[in-house]
Amino acid sequence: MNENHFEIIVAGAGPAGLTAAIYAARGGVRCAVAGGVAPGGQLLETTDIENFPGFPDPVTGPDLMIRMIKQAKRLGAQVLQEQLSGCDLSARPFTLTVGSKKLTCDALVIATGARARWLGLESETRFRNKGVSGCATCDGFFFKGKIIAVVGGGDTAAEDALFLTRFAEKVLLIHRRDQLRAAHRLQEKLLANPKIEIVYDHVPEEFLGGERLEALRVKNVKTGEKKELKLSAVFIAIGHDPETAVFGDALKKDAGGYLVTDARCATSIEGVYAAGDVMDPHYRQAIVAAGTGCMAAMEALNYLQERK
Template identity: 50%
Template structure:
């Protein structure tokens, strides 16, 4: 399908939020253009099995789920451009979106560019996603029943993950680079009082140990003594935060101090006609189903916004 120079709606991003927005926008005959971004399908394409997305009692591969959602959006008339947007011009209406060697204007814009989990930067870390390394305890904790896992981090997310993982794991060990936690006092207490959680202080992970089956342990370094030791484990959960993909929108949309897009009344941003959905505006839940829900909201709000323009 040819890409128009002017679109009623453009969707930036192709994870659960962006593709759900595309499905709803296309069904509303808004003929959306979806600019997929650098990682078509979003973070779920790095997940081998998703067991908590409604409608798939046997679980589903992340790539397959995203492919199904894309085909569903295409069935209703969504057009896709596999590439990234840069820059965007939101200071006048219609908005102008540049992507690679072309640009298009749009009457409404849905931002679903997601967030990127921070990494430890270790060799093989990304390649081991789904084979012992995870950035989502809620997504993957179920796979570690009766096993030993390590959580890296000291903030609220790390403590929430550690406590959650005790429902499944035999033992949870938290590795933190400082001698005290950054988490809120209630979250600290829940984790410190849990008998299934051990803490290793003033240490960083230097290496992930593996065999043919996946993760077997980690090598850690004590930052006070420089001593390195090995710790056996079956899984490594990296919980050091996420960076929202909002670089395109700085000085154009209102952002939180952490860089997430501020939304009100559902998915409305600080610019009328621009809506945000998914992890780019959600610093708390970061689930496929919650992202999909906000994608639905954003598309419905975009449709209502476009309807309001007809009366002006």
């Protein structure tokens, strides 16, 4: 047996990649996961998760991911703590550089996720998970009856602001320009919602508080004037970057850089599938990532079966 050949290789060990690995391993094929330096994905960055089914009490992100890694390993998947740093998808089997090794595979599942864009302020990092979040769907529920801000001016920021009015007493939408980029219909909804106040021409300057976030200092970009907004949470909604650099231009991407797939997770190259946040600009949720990971692995297994 060629130790360096796998029927399925999964790139990325977040919820999508690990679910794909679980299904691939249970499908009876030799499967490896290029899991990066710290397998687990974005959920390693968070504390309590309340919306992943099967956990009546909150489960922490790291705990959930350790369980998924254990499950994939127990079923026989090799979870490698190595980065995928290069690939040749032009010939079969596909050749991947994983750590210092050249591995080959018959089918590839890409589950390299996406990274939320942050403002880059030191105080923003300090208050992450203590009032600063990149995910309204994930964390909005924790701020019932509070004053919340959303930073951004596009569709995601507008949707987040509208969503957060379900919980918040008031939502401040902070945008650096004097008009929003969000779709017209969303702007109409924002303006019609009495809980939303749009703070135009302002940028966050410093997140303030003790143990948790208590206020945000913002600066008017036109006048230079500064003010402090008392609030309990700030949601940063300035975009995400899908992690696709290693694939270069080999695969079809949309305008936002997300991998384009059909309804069955197939990419533009036969035998290459994508799952999770790397192909999903809409939901960006662990359960959806896991769901598409399952789909991608099942499709990869079908593909291998048909080639026999």
